[in-house]
Amino acid sequence: MANTDFLVRRSAGHWFLAGLLGALLSAPLAAEDLDLGEQIAHHGVDHASPCVGCHGQQGEGNAAASFPRLAGLPEAYLYDQMAAFVDGRRDNALMATQDKDLTEAQRRAVAAWYAEQPAAVDDMPKPDKDLMRLGEQLATKGDWSAGLENGIPACVQCHGPGGRGAGAAFPPLAGQPAKYLSGQLQAWQAGKRRGEPLGMMGAIAKRLDDRQIQAVSTWLAHQPVKARNDVGATREAAK
Amino acid sequence: MSKRMILTILFGASLVMTCAQASDPVAGVTPHPDGFVPPSMDDIPDGAFGDSVRRGKLIFDHTRQSDARRFVGNQQSCNNCHLGSGRVAGSAPMWAAWVAYPAYREKNHHVNTMEERLRGCFTYSMNAQASEAGEAPPPGHEVLKDLQSYMFWMAKGAPTGDARMPGRGYPQLDDPPQPYDPGRGAIVYAQSCAICHQAEGAGMTVEGQVLFPPLWGDGAYNAGAGMHRVNTAAAFIHANMPLGLGGTLSVQEAWDVAAYINSKPRPKDPRDKAGSSTSAAAQ
Numbered sequence: 001m002a003n004t005d006f007l008v009r010r011s012a013g014h015w016f017l018a019g020l021l022g023a024l025l026s027a028p029l030a031a032e033d034l035d036l037g038e039q040i041a042h043h044g045v046d047h048a049s050p051c052v053g054c055h056g057q058q059g060e061g062n063a064a065a066s067f068p069r070l071a072g073l074p075e076a077y078l079y080d081q082m083a084a085f086v087d088g089r090r091d092n093a094l095m096a097t098q099d100k101d102l103t104e105a106q107r108r109a110v111a112a113w114y115a116e117q118p119a120a121v122d123d124m125p126k127p128d129k130d131l132m133r134l135g136e137q138l139a140t141k142g143d144w145s146a147g148l149e150n151g152i153p154a155c156v157q158c159h160g161p162g163g164r165g166a167g168a169a170f171p172p173l174a175g176q177p178a179k180y181l182s183g184q185l186q187a188w189q190a191g192k193r194r195g196e197p198l199g200m201m202g203a204i205a206k207r208l209d210d211r212q213i214q215a216v217s218t219w220l221a222h223q224p225v226k227a228r229n230d231v232g233a234t235r236e237a238a239k
Numbered sequence: 240m241s242k243r244m245i246l247t248i249l250f251g252a253s254l255v256m257t258c259a260q261a262s263d264p265v266a267g268v269t270p271h272p273d274g275f276v277p278p279s280m281d282d283i284p285d286g287a288f289g290d291s292v293r294r295g296k297l298i299f300d301h302t303r304q305s306d307a308r309r310f311v312g313n314q315q316s317c318n319n320c321h322l323g324s325g326r327v328a329g330s331a332p333m334w335a336a337w338v339a340y341p342a343y344r345e346k347n348h349h350v351n352t353m354e355e356r357l358r359g360c361f362t363y364s365m366n367a368q369a370s371e372a373g374e375a376p377p378p379g380h381e382v383l384k385d386l387q388s389y390m391f392w393m394a395k396g397a398p399t400g401d402a403r404m405p406g407r408g409y410p411q412l413d414d415p416p417q418p419y420d421p422g423r424g425a426i427v428y429a430q431s432c433a434i435c436h437q438a439e440g441a442g443m444t445v446e447g448q449v450l451f452p453p454l455w456g457d458g459a460y461n462a463g464a465g466m467h468r469v470n471t472a473a474a475f476i477h478a479n480m481p482l483g484l485g486g487t488l489s490v491q492e493a494w495d496v497a498a499y500i501n502s503k504p505r506p507k508d509p510r511d512k513a514g515s516s517t518s519a520a521a522q
Binding site: 164165167203 | 322323324326327328329330431434435443445446448450478479481482483484485486
């Protein structure tokens with residue numbers, strides 16, 4: 001318990017840097033940067049293959065293969081993930097190879113282009129009802145039955161209403177492939193994804209069992225990426 | 240073994256799911272015989288009383304979107320300070336509060352009913368003076384009835400009159416090794432709090448919903464709120480924050496960051512007729 005302070009500090013430091021980068025990135029991007037981003041996404045560059053090969057023509061992802069949607073994700077988050085694949089905070093040999101030769105300007109351009117794309121979702125298989133019910137419960141209410149120190153906060157408490165995201169720190173989860181989401185939770189459990197703010201997801205993922213991971217991933221995968229309207233959002237909040 | 244760990248073992252494992260629909264048992268959780276277990280959300284009865292309980296829960300979870308919104312003058316919700324719909328031991332649960340009232344309170348030097356206690360929450364923590372109604376719900380108001388229905392229902396089986404139920408309030412926090420220091424607290428805040436509550440304490444609202452409540456400024460609790468006491472805030476923070484990482488800050492860090500947050504400007508204590516915004520941290 002005493003040693004976790006160190007982890008908190010270190011990951012907070014990581015995040016602080018990412019936040020600084022995010023602030024830099026928030027400057028308006030020139031049209032040619034977006035063009036460069038589209039060019040790389042569609043045609044690749046040097047050793048990097050085209051992103052669209054796995055992430056879909058519009059960045060919608062590939063549910064069957066568990067490749068995540070990139071379209072409409074926060075620019076600073078996307079940029080930081082490319083760095084994370086290269087520096088080992090995310091353990092993914094393919095993505096590390098893809099990203100390691102990209103210059104900072106190229107990464108910025110790719111992140112900016114994907115952030116600009118309208119969020120579209122790949123088709124999902126029909127979900128299991130019981131799994132959806134448990135998933136909704138966990139995602140929207142959490143589970144504090146194990147007490148404060150082992151409780152599971154609701155996903156939407158940080159990732160926004162309906163899991164539709166909240167700033168660059170809390171990316172949207174809604175409409176991501178279930179297999180991608182469960183894969184990430186398992187990666188956090190195994191220490192193969194780390195460096196997120198305060199080590200939050202690592203701590204929370206370790207409290208989830210396999211069925212809870214499956215449930216929460218399935219429910220989030222089936223949520224719309226955009227709020228239907230304000231009334232809908234309020235009604236959802238009042239559930 | 241620390242006091243906190245013992246508390247966690249005794250009572251942490253004893254709670255039930257904070258759920259409205261799911262009845263799936265939670266793997267590995269065995270209710271401890273010594274800890275109070277509020278009834279399952281599945282067991283809210285049908286009929287007029289059950290409807291009142293459900294309305295009370297709605298008010299508790301989504302105060303600013305509920306029937307109580309006319310009485311909320313800031314961006315706070317009951318469950319910001321009472322996590323898990325007010326059901327979690329160590330997060331000032333409502334089942335423990337219910338059986339402890341009526342009670343004499345030093346804060347206002349008389350015996351308070353639960354209704355008056357709840358009105359105090361609106362007056363201070365929800366800064367009702369700045370609300371549409373301009374005051375806490377008047378005595379007998381439906382909002383107060385529904386909140387009390389929710390609490391009464393939740394406290395089924397709890398010992399009436401027991402003001403020391405294990406899990407009540409926030410766990411007693413040790414004194415800080417060094418006197419608390421807002422300057423050190425600023426560093427803790429930047430490292431561990433700003434990611435959600437933002438660098439300037441303004442919190443974050445997404446799609447019209449307050450995701451992370453403001454900790455100072457107009458949207459925060461006022462200077463008369465319990466959370467404006469450094470010791471209360473430190474105890475809350477140490478056990479409950481960062482969300483999902485309760486217990487990871489040191490005792491010193493919790494005190495320091497509580498002092499920092501409460502050193503910031505916020506709506507004045509309505510009892511303070513002088514009228515200036517208070518910035519001094521109260522002890």
